Amino acid sequence: MFIENLKIRSFCNLKDLNLKFNPNLNVFSGNNAQGKTNIIEAIYYLNKSKSFRKKKDQDLIQWNKNIFFLKGDIVNNNDIHQISILFQDFKKEIKINNKKITKQNQVFNLFHCVIFSPKDLHILDKDPTIRRYFINLLISQINEKYLYHLKKYHKTLLSRNKILIDKRSFFKKDKILESLDNILVKEGVEVIKIRNEVINELNKIVSGFYKEILPTKDLFEVKYKPFIFSDNLEKEFYDKLYKYKEYELRRGFTLVGPHKDDLIFSFKGVNIGNFGSRGQKKMAAIAIRFGELYYIYKKTEKFPILLLDDMFSELDQEKKRNFTRLLNNQIQMFITTTNLEFLRNMGFANYSFFSVKDGDVLKNEEKR
Amino acid sequence: MQLAPSMLRLINEFSKLPTIGPKTAQRLAFYILKTSKNEVSRLSDSLLEVKEKVKYCQICFNISEEDVCPICKDTRRDSSLICVVEQPFDVIVIEKLATYKGLYHVLLGNISPLEGVGPEELKIKELLERLKGKEAKEVIIATNSDVQGETTAIYLHKLIQPLRIYVSRIAYGIPVGGNLEYTDEVTLTKAIEGRRAM
Numbered sequence: 001m002f003i004e005n006l007k008i009r010s011f012c013n014l015k016d017l018n019l020k021f022n023p024n025l026n027v028f029s030g031n032n033a034q035g036k037t038n039i040i041e042a043i044y045y046l047n048k049s050k051s052f053r054k055k056k057d058q059d060l061i062q063w064n065k066n067i068f069f070l071k072g073d074i075v076n077n078n079d080i081h082q083i084s085i086l087f088q089d090f091k092k093e094i095k096i097n098n099k100k101i102t103k104q105n106q107v108f109n110l111f112h113c114v115i116f117s118p119k120d121l122h123i124l125d126k127d128p129t130i131r132r133y134f135i136n137l138l139i140s141q142i143n144e145k146y147l148y149h150l151k152k153y154h155k156t157l158l159s160r161n162k163i164l165i166d167k168r169s170f171f172k173k174d175k176i177l178e179s180l181d182n183i184l185v186k187e188g189v190e191v192i193k194i195r196n197e198v199i200n201e202l203n204k205i206v207s208g209f210y211k212e213i214l215p216t217k218d219l220f221e222v223k224y225k226p227f228i229f230s231d232n233l234e235k236e237f238y239d240k241l242y243k244y245k246e247y248e249l250r251r252g253f254t255l256v257g258p259h260k261d262d263l264i265f266s267f268k269g270v271n272i273g274n275f276g277s278r279g280q281k282k283m284a285a286i287a288i289r290f291g292e293l294y295y296i297y298k299k300t301e302k303f304p305i306l307l308l309d310d311m312f313s314e315l316d317q318e319k320k321r322n323f324t325r326l327l328n329n330q331i332q333m334f335i336t337t338t339n340l341e342f343l344r345n346m347g348f349a350n351y352s353f354f355s356v357k358d359g360d361v362l363k364n365e366e367k368r
Numbered sequence: 369m370q371l372a373p374s375m376l377r378l379i380n381e382f383s384k385l386p387t388i389g390p391k392t393a394q395r396l397a398f399y400i401l402k403t404s405k406n407e408v409s410r411l412s413d414s415l416l417e418v419k420e421k422v423k424y425c426q427i428c429f430n431i432s433e434e435d436v437c438p439i440c441k442d443t444r445r446d447s448s449l450i451c452v453v454e455q456p457f458d459v460i461v462i463e464k465l466a467t468y469k470g471l472y473h474v475l476l477g478n479i480s481p482l483e484g485v486g487p488e489e490l491k492i493k494e495l496l497e498r499l500k501g502k503e504a505k506e507v508i509i510a511t512n513s514d515v516q517g518e519t520t521a522i523y524l525h526k527l528i529q530p531l532r533i534y535v536s537r538i539a540y541g542i543p544v545g546g547n548l549e550y551t552d553e554v555t556l557t558k559a560i561e562g563r564r565a566m
Contacts, residue, residue, distance in 0.1 A: 182522045
């Protein structure tokens with residue numbers, strides 16, 4: 001599965017482009033601040049309708065313009081599907097084969113993408129919000145049921161917080177809280193169960209990859225840290241809610257639940273986020289993304305498109321080689337780099353090299 | 369060109385109606401301008417008539433022209449069965465089935481903390497009074513399946529249970545004529561949760 005071509009109109013700093021991609025390797029080289037990452041962003045956006053840099057949609061529009069438009073052809077075996085996104089007046093309209101769609105999952109049924117970017121380090125060393133975002137995005141792409149439970153959980157959470165902060169009469173407040181707790185627990189437990197399953201599977205894949213990139217016998221692990229973990233999740237959730245109720249009423253928001261869960265990454269049993277070196281974190285981040293890649297492959301039996309944004313800048317020669325060895329020719333890759341020579345020497349059989357300058361992209365070498 | 373002030377006022381009034389945007393409002397206003405005076409006065413009379421005559425039934429809070437609505441008055445209906453719905457509109461939907469023979473109770477909304485609507489704004493107190501009248505044996509809760517509807521359902525269940533009245537919830541799942549193959553995961557899960565013995 002690969003993107004055959006991409007049409008870009010008034011997106012970030014990019015010129016209006018019609019790009020034709022190689023089914024295997026696509027490399028974008030150029031100096032800093034020329035627009036390499038924006039190409040990666042465009043492909044990512046076509047897939048997820050979101051910026052991977054957490055930019056607002058509005059901010060992706062080119063200066064002095066008021067819309068942006070992306071259109072790509074996705075090839076799956078012999079099928080070609082066209083996906084387009086038009087962003088206009090703070091709204092986006094997504095179409096598949098010229099038909100408007102309402103669910104993002106319809107795009108995910110066609111293709112997935114996984115991104116490796118320097119910002120991945122944040123998954124390890126920033127606050128739990130980023131780790132929850134990572135895991136929520138990963139699961140909800142694959143599992144529609146998870147998205148349903150997660151959304152319902154969050155809606156209930158909002159309502160519950162509203163009641164907690166409300167200073168009106170007390171008797172009824174208790175009864176409404178009880179009703180909301182019922183839904184909160186039911187949906188919350190579903191969320192935790194699915195997360196548990198997925199993170200267990202992810203852990204197996206991730207720890208395997210860590211050993212491959214960084215030849216070592218020591219164990220790298222991803223662990224789920226839910227706020228409840230007994231055999232009877234429902235009872236434990238209710239107990240916690242009961243225990244914290246007084247405190248929650250004073251604070252005015254919900255203090256327990258899967259919206260407070262976390263992921264722990266550890267090497268030899270030590271938390272990398274807190275105690276790891278920058279190099280260790282970098283390795284761990286790569287392993288996590290590989291985990292994501294192969295997890296999606298396992299679930300969908302199709303390789304996601306791989307986006308590597310400035311991946312190689314911080315790796316030594318040996319790790320670069322180990323890393324590229326792990327990639328295979330069934331994966332379509334998009335790589336941005338300031339240093340083309342290394343990739344040239346890797347001996348890829350199929351590739352297109354593009355140079356990026358001032359928002360313009362030129363193909364200057366191709367081999368198929 | 370500036371429109372006549374009376375036209376602007378009419379357009380403005382029309383555009384306050386739900387689903388009517390500025391363009392449709394304009395079209396409607398010009399339509400009114402073309403229409404005969406008789407026709408227009410019939411329209412304006414019927415608007416006022418609705419406001420004057422239609423009120424809520426004192427028992428079930430469905431809309432009605434009398435103090436007690438025809439459904440509540442109908443002695444052939446099963447008074448041991450009460451179906452609780454959110455809006456008068458829901459009654460019309462269920463009545464179309466012509467299979468439900470019980471009575472209704474309209475809450476006139478749902479518990480929605482985000483919009484600041486609590487149980488005291490709904491006809492819940494009235495429902496409980498009604499249930500104490502001993503006639504009712506079963507309450508069917510037919511609120512929507514979103515968070516607000518669900519919260520309302522659970523809240524009612526908690527209040528009605530102590531009265532020793534059977535409380536049931538309408539089932540959600542696969543539409544009739546729907547094929548299992550084309551049903552999405554979430555709906556199918558709901559349907560399996562709500563299965564019943566054969």
